[in-house]
Amino acid sequence: MGRGIRIARVFGIDISIHPSWFIILLLIVWSLGTGTFPAIYDDWSTVQYWLVAVISALLLFASVLVHELAHSLVALRQGTPVKGITLFFLGGVASIEREATSPGREALMAGAGPLMSIVLGGSFLGLGWAITSPEVLQAIFLYLGLINLVVAAFNLLPGFPLDGGRLLRAAIWAIRGDFVTATRDATRVAAVIAVGLMVYGGYMALTGNLIGGLWLVFIGWIVIQSSQASYAQTLTQERLKQVPIRRVMARLRGWVAPAAGLDETEVELAELRARCLPVGSDPEHYDGLICRSDISGLDDGRSSGPSHTSLTAADVMVDREHMPTIAASDPASEAWQAMTDQKIDRLAVLDDGKLVGFIDRRRLSRYLELHPGGQRPAA
Ligand SMILES: [Zn+2]
Numbered sequence: 329m330g331r332g333i334r335i336a337r338v339f340g341i342d343i344s345i346h347p348s349w350f351i352i353l354l355l356i357v358w359s360l361g362t363g364t365f366p367a368i369y370d371d372w373s374t375v376q377y378w379l380v381a382v383i384s385a386l387l388l389f390a391s392v393l394v395h396e397l398a399h400s401l402v403a404l405r406q407g408t409p410v411k412g413i414t415l416f417f418l419g420g421v422a423s424i425e426r427e428a429t430s431p432g433r434e435a436l437m438a439g440a441g442p443l444m445s446i447v448l449g450g451s452f453l454g455l456g457w458a459i460t461s462p463e464v465l466q467a468i469f470l471y472l473g474l475i476n477l478v479v480a481a482f483n484l485l486p487g488f489p490l491d492g493g494r495l496l497r498a499a500i501w502a503i504r505g506d507f508v509t510a511t512r513d514a515t516r517v518a519a520v521i522a523v524g525l526m527v528y529g530g531y532m533a534l535t536g537n538l539i540g541g542l543w544l545v546f547i548g549w550i551v552i553q554s555s556q557a558s559y560a561q562t563l564t565q566e567r568l569k570q571v572p573i574r575r576v577m578a579r580l581r582g583w584v585a586p587a588a589g590l591d592e593t594e595v596e597l598a599e600l601r602a603r604c605l606p607v608g609s610d611p612e613h614y615d616g617l618i619c620r621s622d623i624s625g626l627d628d629g630r631s632s633g634p635s636h637t638s639l640t641a642a643d644v645m646v647d648r649e650h651m652p653t654i655a656a657s658d659p660a661s662e663a664w665q666a667m668t669d670q671k672i673d674r675l676a677v678l679d680d681g682k683l684v685g686f687i688d689r690r691r692l693s694r695y696l697e698l699h700p701g702g703q704r705p706a707a
Contacts, residue, residue, distance in 0.1 A: 332414050341400050343393065346416035356385040360471075369467060380464050384471045389415055391448050391476050395483075396420040398444035399491075402437045409669060418550065419479070425668050427565070431502035431510075438494035442480045449476030487521035487551040488514035489558045511562045518555035522548040564696060568661035576660045576695045577677045577685035580606055586615050586642035590623055593641045604674070604686050607645045611682040616645035619674065651676045656684055660695070663687050 332344035361381030365372070372380075393415065400410040403424045411423035428434035453473030456466050484492040493514050501510035525548035533541025581600040584593050584607050597605060597620055604619035618641050626644060652672060654663050656679040663675055667689060674688040 332416070338397065339401065339404065341397070341404075341410050341422075342412035344412055344414045346414050348417040349389075349415045352417040353385055353389065356388065357381045360384055364471075365467060369463065372464070376464055380467055384468050387468065387472055388475055389420075391445065391472060392420040392479065394448065395441045395445050395479060396422040398440040399424065399437055402440040406433050406437065408437075418547075426665065427507075427562070428498075431498040434501065435495055435498040438491045438498065442483050442491050445476045445480035445483070449473050449480060452476060485521055486514075487518040487525075488555045489518075490551065493518050493521075493555065508562060508566050511559050515555045515559040518551055522551040522555070524548075525551065565661050565664070567696065567699075568664055568692065569659045571660045571695070572656065573654060573658050573660050573663055573677055573687055574656040574679070574684075576663075576691060577656065577687040578603065578691055579685045580611070580683065583607070583609055584618060584641045585609070586640065588641045590626075590639050590641070590644065593618060593644075594620070594623055603688075603690075606683055607641050611684065614648060614683045615642060616647040617651055617674070617676060617686055618645040622646070646674070648676075653678050654687070655679070660687075660692060664689075664692055 332346035332349070334342055334344045336343040357378075358381075361378045365377050365380055393413065396413045400413060400422045403410050403422070406428070408424055408426045408428070411425060413420060413422045424437070428437055450473070452469050456469030456473055459469065460466055483490055484495075486492040486496040488494060488497055488511070496517060497510045497514035500513050501507055504510060504513075526545045529541045529544025529546075529548060531541070532544060535541075581602040582596065582605055584596055584605045586607055588596070593605070597603070603621075604617050606614045607616045607618050608614035622644050626639075651674075652666065652670060653676045654666060656677050666675060667673060674686060676683060677685040677687055
């Protein structure tokens with residue numbers, strides 16, 4: 329999913345809205361304003377139907393946001409960085425990049441969202457029961473009470489990576505003691521759940537509820553896709569844990585002088601068939617790293633400024649101070665994680681304080697392609 333429009337920052341977490349969200353918001357407002365509320369309350373004015381529909385839909389998404397915040401706050405408490413929360417057409421998603429480190433932590437993080445939805449649902453139902461007039465206010469409370477319980481129930485389906493599936497994985501992980509096995513089994517259960525949703529959705533579509541049925545088929549398809557992708561990601565992480573960075577990194581093939589012109593640098597990169605070269609002259613006192621993409625990126629985005637020919641390698645390189653580093657003996661999974669956490673593409677690899685190579689995402693992907701190891705999830 330692409331990035332959305334940032335609307336707020338809560339507890340240091342960026343809240344964004346994906347463009348697809350506006351479409352679903354309009355659909356929900358329309359269906360509440362022309363279907364749900366008129367069917368239950370027959371003596372409101374048109375303005376009242378629409379007003380209540382808009383408020384209810386916005387509060388529904390506020391509730392979804394609170395659900396995601398619950399996941400995120402538990403993650404932050406556990407020391408796991410949260411990149412942000414995005415609202416999109418299926419609801420909300422919190423970008424929690426790191427997997428939990430124990431079944432108990434995973435269960436807490438996964439359970440927090442549905443628990444919050446149940447608390448919200450119960451509270452709104454209580455308000456709707458206690459406050460009976462004005463009727464429009466009660467209608468909003470009752471709707472939010474029920475819809476939050478629906479959100480909780482849906483997320484508790486054991487279709488990994490839905491919250492219920494994560495709880496299931498945590499349980500299997502606790503019993504079997506192995507994260508990869510637990511992920512594999514949770515992925516298999518998710519496939520069963522997803523097929524169930526799709527079959528039921530197909531039945532609904534054929535027996536009169538076309539939109540609702542197709543929606544369920546679509547959700548089932550999303551569950552299958554995302555559970556398989558999560559499993560593949562888990563296998564990747566596990567495989568990279570077994571490999572030291574030294575085995576995956578690109579070794580230094582030569583050096584570029586700081587004063588070298590860009591054309592000269594490009595020739596050097598091509599001749600040495602290197603994607604990146606260190607700038608300087610020795611591994612202990614290197615100045616920085618320059619890559620083909622640094623030079624080609626320059627041509628794309630530049631409209632003014634010094635011409636290509638007057639720039640030197642030292643002007644364009646990522647200098648030593650700004651170059652994140654990692655130890656050659658660390659597992660390759662650490663490199664992947666560091667690049668994801670810091671939103672960077674490249675790390676300098678050091679051995680005993682000396683520059684010995686560099687590693688980037690392409691290098692890691694390529695290693696995985698050349699050394700296929702994990703079995704694919706059985707659906
Ligand atoms: Zn959730």
